[in-house]
Amino acid sequence: MSVIEISNLTKIYGKARGINNISFTVEEGEIFGFIGPNGAGKSTTIRTLLGLIYPTGGSAKIFGKDCIKDGPKIKKEIGYLPSEVFYYDNMKVLDLLKYSASFYKKDCSKRIRELADIMDLDLSKKIDDLSLGNRKKVGIIQGLLHEPKLIILDEPTSGLDPLMQQKFFDLLKEENKKGATILFSSHILTEVQRLCDRVAIIKEGEIVTLEKISTLKESTYKKFKIETAAPIDKEYFQIEGVNDLEEDGVTASFLFKGNVNSMMKKIAGIDIVNIWVEEPDLEEIFMHYYEKED
Amino acid sequence: MNLFFRELKANSKSLILWCIGILLMVASGMSKFGGVSSSGQSMNELMKAMPKALQAIMGTGSLDISTAGGYYGILFLYLMVMGAIHASMLGSTIVSKEERDKTVEFLLVKPISRNKVITWKLIAALVNVLIFNIVTFISSATVVEYYNDGISLHGDIALLLAGMFILQLIFLFLGTAIASATMNPKAAGSVSTAILMGTFLLSIIIDISSSIDFLKYLTPFKYFEAKQVMFGEGLDVVFLILSASFIFIFLFVTYKLYKVKDMAV
CATH class of the missing domain: 3.40.50.300 (P-loop containing nucleotide triphosphate hydrolases)
Known part of the structure; x- marks a missing residue:
């Protein structure tokens, strides 16, 4: 009811x-x-x-x-x-x-x-x-x-x-x-x-x-942070499903929604030093909803 | 009922102060009569010699101030003003204070309809106004009788105070109506006081200039004047009907607008 x-x-x-x-x-x-x-x-x-x-x-x-x-x-x-x-x-x-x-x-x-x-x-x-x-x-x-x-x-x-x-x-x-x-x-x-x-x-x-709340958090958003040996090409992660991309020389971080395999293949194509894959907290999803509308 | 007792308690201190004010006003006002009466008719002659405007402002007009009753008639004008101010302030704040103090978010989420809120508040205000009136009556009757050496004036004073009660009701409900109508709870008190002072000034202007006598219907202060009630034909039917209509209209506006009001929070 x-x-x-x-x-x-x-x-x-x-x-x-x-x-x-x-x-x-x-x-x-x-x-x-x-x-x-x-x-x-x-x-x-x-x-x-x-x-x-x-x-x-x-x-x-x-x-x-x-x-x-x-x-x-x-x-x-x-x-x-x-x-x-x-x-x-x-x-x-x-x-x-x-x-x-x-x-x-x-x-x-x-x-x-x-x-x-x-x-x-x-x-x-x-x-x-x-x-x-x-x-x-x-x-x-x-x-x-x-x-x-x-x-x-x-x-x-x-x-x-x-x-x-x-x-x-x-x-x-x-x-x-x-x-x-x-x-x-x-x-x-x-x-x-x-x-x-x-x-x-x-x-x-x-x-x-x-x-x-569970769907919101699970909605296949993943938070990626990557550190590479050589500077990353600025365009490299500009693909479908990537949001909030931030690049700073040898590090890149972004939210990704979509098939994780395609992202893993993309990452496999470069020489990485370190990688973090996290569940984004609600705050980040929330900000994302807001920015999208603007 | 709980709301009623809450309002009685919330207003008790202010009511006590007003009542002390009334007692002092009556006692000190009439004590001056002791001095005036010893000079006998000469005071009346002095008054007559004053310009009409000054007479109007002092409220003497056609009253014989060498008698206790006539002298009280002047004093009564000021008692009426006090009664009206008390009633209009009480009426406007009893309704608007919940919004002003933001307690409206407490009161109106309780299982009580807005009509009931208004009803209990009005009953509490009526009790306050009634006590004010009774205190005025008792103190006036006692003190005037002390100086009076003619026939008892209790009946006349009772009639005057009945008139004052009607005046109090008019201003009480004017206050509640304005508080219901206004979107700014802080303005309710000043708007009703402004109307009160406006009508009071009008009543004095009418006394000064008799050519605008027809405007007397617009100001409740002309409805129950001592010279008319004590020394004329008592309470005037036209004014009684007018008063009843004002009270009815203000009550109607109070209930109607409070019910549909968006509370300022």
Whole structure:
């Protein structure tokens, strides 16, 4: 079953920003990554899903219900962590969390304590006095305390130290195991790579590609680096399937997509000193998607 | 309900400060009457001798300031202004602050419809405005009675405060309507205050120049004046109908526009 179905969603603000004709679905139980640089439309998409802003075209469904019309109903089962956490002044952490819990008709006090223990957060402090990272923790607990079926996270890791980030990811994996679907937006690829099953890459308001993380990495891209005895002819590796070619005298590096045999034959034709063949990381693939479009 | 209590708590400090302001205003204002009344009719004559413009600005007009009731009538103008400022600021911020403080990303992703958000906020604001009004009534009635040596003025003051309550409602809902309509949450407060000051100035200009008397329908400050309510025929039906229409329109705009608004985040 699809938890989120977005079809031809469009939001135009004035002239510049916004999203254009976005469509994708997030299946139940999946951790879905949503990546793109700042200003690509990630937050706009999420805010439209949550009914904070209204689409100019298209529609979106969550749990099979229209995200605008049935908004209040479906939000019972959604936990949301905004990219920047802002809360009411002069409230203590516990008061804020209790206030948040009071909107859901269930007792969340036990869960609040559990989460605060895991995230190592002092509940008696005033929110005003917290550091950025600790505010983020409040946001995380606030988003998870009612054990939602759908967790939407907008750039959730900014401000968290690596240790906390790990705890947070473990927490998300646990929720995911219990059946929660997660939509995770980020501009940091390694974290998406660590956590997500599938990923949509968004650029300038449009979806560039949508693939499984594994396919994306496997998509027969190989990263080659070659060192030769004699300087290489500049044209030598300019063949079909080679991207991002960089040559510097006796070394050459590039991404290759295609039949590896043809490349091996090509390499066999020159006198090499050393060779590295690696899986490119997501970042390099990602950059490649971006450059291709330009 | 949780939202309602949250709003009461969030506004409690400011309400207490306003109430202290009202108490001081009534007490110090009426204490001056002690001095004026001892000079008897001469004060009235002095006032009459002043140019009409000055009389209008001081709000004396046709009031007999040698009586406690008449003197309170002048003071009441300023109480009305305070009530209106409190109500319009409360109305505009109670709606716009969620956007201004970016807590809208917290509140509106909860399982609560925008209509309910507005409803609970409006109820909380109404309670605030009502408390403001009751404090004004109790302090006015007590202090005026202390200086009054004629028949009791409680009934008259109650009627004045009923008028002030309607004025407060007009400005409260004007504030919420502007906050719903504007895309810039920081501007909501200043726009409603500007309208308030504009209508107040208009009411003074009308007092100075009687030739533009017909403009009185445009400014709520002319609807419930002390000289009319206390010493005239009480609350005017035309003004009551006008007030009701304004309140209805502002409420309608508040709900309608908040529902379709793209939240600024």
